[in-house]
Amino acid sequence: MEDIRNNWTKEEILEIYNKPLMELLYEAATVHRQYHDPNTVQVSTLLSVKTGGCPEDCGYCPQAARYHTDIEGNDLMSVQQVKAQALRAKSSGSSRVCMGAAWRNVKDGPEFDQVLEMVRTINKLDMEVCCTLGMVTENQAKRLAEAGLYAYNHNLDTSEEYYKEVISTRGYEDRLETIENVRKTNVTVCSGGIIGMGESVEDRAGMLVALSTLSPQPESVPINALVAVEGTPMEDEKPVEIWEMIRMVATTRIVMPKTQVRLSAGRTEMTREGQAMCFFAGANSIFAGDKLLTTPNPDVNEDMEMFNQLGLEPQKAFVKAPQPETVEAADSQYASLGEKPKWTRPSHTIERNEKAKQKAVLTPKK
Numbered sequence: 001m002e003d004i005r006n007n008w009t010k011e012e013i014l015e016i017y018n019k020p021l022m023e024l025l026y027e028a029a030t031v032h033r034q035y036h037d038p039n040t041v042q043v044s045t046l047l048s049v050k051t052g053g054c055p056e057d058c059g060y061c062p063q064a065a066r067y068h069t070d071i072e073g074n075d076l077m078s079v080q081q082v083k084a085q086a087l088r089a090k091s092s093g094s095s096r097v098c099m100g101a102a103w104r105n106v107k108d109g110p111e112f113d114q115v116l117e118m119v120r121t122i123n124k125l126d127m128e129v130c131c132t133l134g135m136v137t138e139n140q141a142k143r144l145a146e147a148g149l150y151a152y153n154h155n156l157d158t159s160e161e162y163y164k165e166v167i168s169t170r171g172y173e174d175r176l177e178t179i180e181n182v183r184k185t186n187v188t189v190c191s192g193g194i195i196g197m198g199e200s201v202e203d204r205a206g207m208l209v210a211l212s213t214l215s216p217q218p219e220s221v222p223i224n225a226l227v228a229v230e231g232t233p234m235e236d237e238k239p240v241e242i243w244e245m246i247r248m249v250a251t252t253r254i255v256m257p258k259t260q261v262r263l264s265a266g267r268t269e270m271t272r273e274g275q276a277m278c279f280f281a282g283a284n285s286i287f288a289g290d291k292l293l294t295t296p297n298p299d300v301n302e303d304m305e306m307f308n309q310l311g312l313e314p315q316k317a318f319v320k321a322p323q324p325e326t327v328e329a330a331d332s333q334y335a336s337l338g339e340k341p342k343w344t345r346p347s348h349t350i351e352r353n354e355k356a357k358q359k360a361v362l363t364p365k366k
Contacts, residue, residue: 006215008255013205013212017251021243025281028250032282035257041307042096042260042285042315044130045089049118050076050101050111076101076111082118086125092300094288095317096128098153098190104170105135105343108336112140113329116147120326123148128317130190135174135343138181143334145185148326150318151220152182153190159206162199164348171344179214188219188321192262195248196226196240204248212255219320220285221259223248225266240266242274246281253282260285260320272306279310 016024032038051074086097099118106112115133122129131144132153144152157163160172175191182189191214193207211218225240245266252261263283267275288300307314317323327333 006213008209008212010205010209013208016254017247024250028253028281031254031257036284039312040315041312043094043288044096044098045094046098046287047085049099076114079117079121083121086122090127093314095315096130097122098130100132103134106133106140108338119147119149123326135178136181137339137341138184139334139337141181141185145187146327146332146334148324149187150324151188151190154178155192156207156210157193158199159203162203168346168348168350171346174343190220191218192222194224194226196237198237208255217256217259221252222262222264224264227265239269242270246277249278249283250281276310
């Protein structure tokens with residue numbers, strides 16, 4: 001097998017993305033078979049451990065406090081609640097639990113300590129644990145690793161150029177710095193993005209350049225299709241066509257051969273045939289459960305029926321990297337530093353985000 005390339009250019013990636021579809025599919029499927037079992041797909045369960053009230057202004061996100069959506073916020077779940085959900089997920093075929101908290105960044109204190117306990121608890125169930133908690137410092141990443149975290153998700157969302165049209169409350173460099181902090185531990189990196197936010201094909205290629213030139217490349221790359229939620233700045237964006245999703249999955253597979261490519265948000269709009277084409281093109285991971293944080297997702301029984309039809313098997317835990325050891329809180333080498341890092345707050349404004357915010361101010365909540 002050839003060495004993994006970390007020097008892809010935007011022009012090369014665009015050339016791949018725009019190939020005749022049959023040629024693109026054949027190339028992607030060939031690469032996929034070199035590095036992965038084509039009949040095995042990882043099933044992950046995404047769990048929102050703290051929902052809503054986020055201070056960020058991400059244009060796609062119904063959890064932003066400044067927009068009016070029908071999302072009901074909830075405080076941080078208890079460790080026992082999370083354990084019960086993880087056991088349920090395991091019994092339905094999931095090998096990974098991804099915990100999401102609607103935070104801008106991790107803050108040292110009782111809530112982070114509680115999340116660390118959740119990580120310890122799930123790792124002891126012999127399941128891969130992933131967290132998406134916003135920006136993290138090096139010490140926080142080390143504390144997560146010590147608790148037994150398998151993966152940290154921190155999406156780049158889009159290209160660096162288009163990022164400024166999506167989010168104004170944090171900078172692209174913060175995303176990259178968080179990934180660097182995670183890389184200083186043995187935790188694997190999960191980072192991808194969203195298509196269908198009004199970006200160009202060049203922006204999609206730009207995002208793949210940013211991801212594929214990381215060294216090492218992320219072990220996991222989610223490809224999300226925007227789910228346009230009423231009340232968010234992107235509520236009027238047109239749904240992504242399945243062909244765009246297939247092309248994006250195939251291109252990601254070719255430029256990041258060893259990576260697990262995740263068919264993430266937007267699957268409710270896809271037919272089984274469309275999803276099958278994505279698996280053929282190199283997607284080898286899905287999220288199961290009726291919700292992805294706050295947006296709809298196919299029922300797990302539907303997914304298992306689809307797996308049976310396609311002859312797919314759920315991937316077992318710790319196939320791609322060994323299970324981390326869990327260090328109990330009492331034996332921890334890394335203490336809370338009470339850090340207050342200065343993550344960036346860019347000064348520009350995004351017109352559609354401002355309009356959605358004003359609309360929320362003028363519209364009484366139901």
